[in-house]
Amino acid sequence: MKVAPASSVPPTSSTAISATTGARLLGFARVARRAALVLLALVIFVLALELLKAGAAGVRPLLRALHVEGVRGSLGFGWLMACLVLSGSPVAAVALTLLASRTLSVEETLAMIAGSRLGASFVVLLVGAADDWRQGRREKRSAYLGVAALVATASIYVPALILSYVALGRGLFSGLRLPARALSSLLDGTSGPLMAVARAHAPASLLFVAGVAALLASFRLFDRVLPDLQRRDRPIRRAGQVVYRPWFMFGVGLAATALTLSVSVSLSLLVPLAARGYVRRENAWPYILGANITTFLDTLFAGALVGHPDAVRVVALLMGAVALLSLPVVLLFPRPFERVLDRIARRATTDTRALLAFVVALLLIPVLLMVI
Numbered sequence: 001m002k003v004a005p006a007s008s009v010p011p012t013s014s015t016a017i018s019a020t021t022g023a024r025l026l027g028f029a030r031v032a033r034r035a036a037l038v039l040l041a042l043v044i045f046v047l048a049l050e051l052l053k054a055g056a057a058g059v060r061p062l063l064r065a066l067h068v069e070g071v072r073g074s075l076g077f078g079w080l081m082a083c084l085v086l087s088g089s090p091v092a093a094v095a096l097t098l099l100a101s102r103t104l105s106v107e108e109t110l111a112m113i114a115g116s117r118l119g120a121s122f123v124v125l126l127v128g129a130a131d132d133w134r135q136g137r138r139e140k141r142s143a144y145l146g147v148a149a150l151v152a153t154a155s156i157y158v159p160a161l162i163l164s165y166v167a168l169g170r171g172l173f174s175g176l177r178l179p180a181r182a183l184s185s186l187l188d189g190t191s192g193p194l195m196a197v198a199r200a201h202a203p204a205s206l207l208f209v210a211g212v213a214a215l216l217a218s219f220r221l222f223d224r225v226l227p228d229l230q231r232r233d234r235p236i237r238r239a240g241q242v243v244y245r246p247w248f249m250f251g252v253g254l255a256a257t258a259l260t261l262s263v264s265v266s267l268s269l270l271v272p273l274a275a276r277g278y279v280r281r282e283n284a285w286p287y288i289l290g291a292n293i294t295t296f297l298d299t300l301f302a303g304a305l306v307g308h309p310d311a312v313r314v315v316a317l318l319m320g321a322v323a324l325l326s327l328p329v330v331l332l333f334p335r336p337f338e339r340v341l342d343r344i345a346r347r348a349t350t351d352t353r354a355l356l357a358f359v360v361a362l363l364l365i366p367v368l369l370m371v372i
Contacts, residue, residue, distance in 0.1 A: 078115025120264060289330060296318070
């Protein structure tokens with residue numbers, strides 16, 4: 001009986017197993033690295049927004065000298081303040097504290113909070129313009145999202161203000177209260193200590209410059225870690241079609257702002273996502289409408305903390321009116337709304353001159369509301 005030589009024995013599967021295990025480990029390492037870079041990009045992105053807001057805070061003392069009276073003046077004041085500080089939530093919280101101190105009436109507080117939401121999307125326009133400048137685009141493709149956010153917000157919030165004003169006069173939600181609890185937003189919890197040190201040791205102008213640099217750095221990271229869906233094969237494209245359905249994007253906008261408690265962050269994230277093909281810029285408006293509803297969550301808690309009996313009621317009325325007007329647009333006639341919004345946003349972003357004209361009008365309207 002012949003025995004086969006050792007060299008003729010078939011090789012074991014240990015080599016193949018080792019190769020498979022190594023490939024899996026390498027794949028896991030790549031996914032972990034990509035996830036870490038995405039997290040880092042998000043952290044830098046949020047920090048950039050906080051630095052920009054801190055740098056813009058130097059204009060606040062100038063606004064204190066303004067005498068704001070009436071619903072129209074309060075609307076313009078809240079609108080302009082949100083544009084200047086690049087956030088709507090702080091302005092809404094200021095309105096509630098002015099209500100608690102009896103500086104503003106209930107009607108004026110309602111108008112100022114609505115104005116703060118009209119101007120909150122201005123940061124998206126700045127983020128988009130920065131991306132367009134970085135890419136050297138003549139047509140302002142990313143700024144398109146900022147214009148769309150501002151126009152979509154105004155188309156809902158202006159009638160919502162009227163509707164909530166009528167409901168306020170008829171006593172709707174009278175006696176509504178929330179238990180006061182010491183809560184802060186997610187952004188304050190993550191960047192609060194760092195921003196406190198920055199404010200204590202750096203002038204506002206330097207903080208603003210640092211915010212611009214951090215913003216550009218976050219975009220570079222997003223470019224590295226987010227694959228371009230426009231170059232993927234058909235299965236990826238078919239899976240991505242779900243993202244383009246209005247009801248889906250509306251829900252994502254609701255969830256994103258509820259988690260971050262900042263409409264500035266959730267809306268500004270549309271810029272890098274649209275640039276990489278994850279979201280079509282023309283179909284971003286349902287996300288914007290959803291974000292504009294849950295952005296009131298932190299304001300509701302602020303209303304519970306200030307101690308005024310009508311603080312929570314004012315916020316709840318406006319939040320309910322916005323939701324009541326947004327749902328039919330998303331569920332019943334999304335396409336007509338999308339076409340009108342797309343036409344306006346495209347005209348405002350054809351070139352730099354058109355975009356500057358839009359920005360001038362955006363800042364001039366609240367000023368006229370205050371002085372008329």
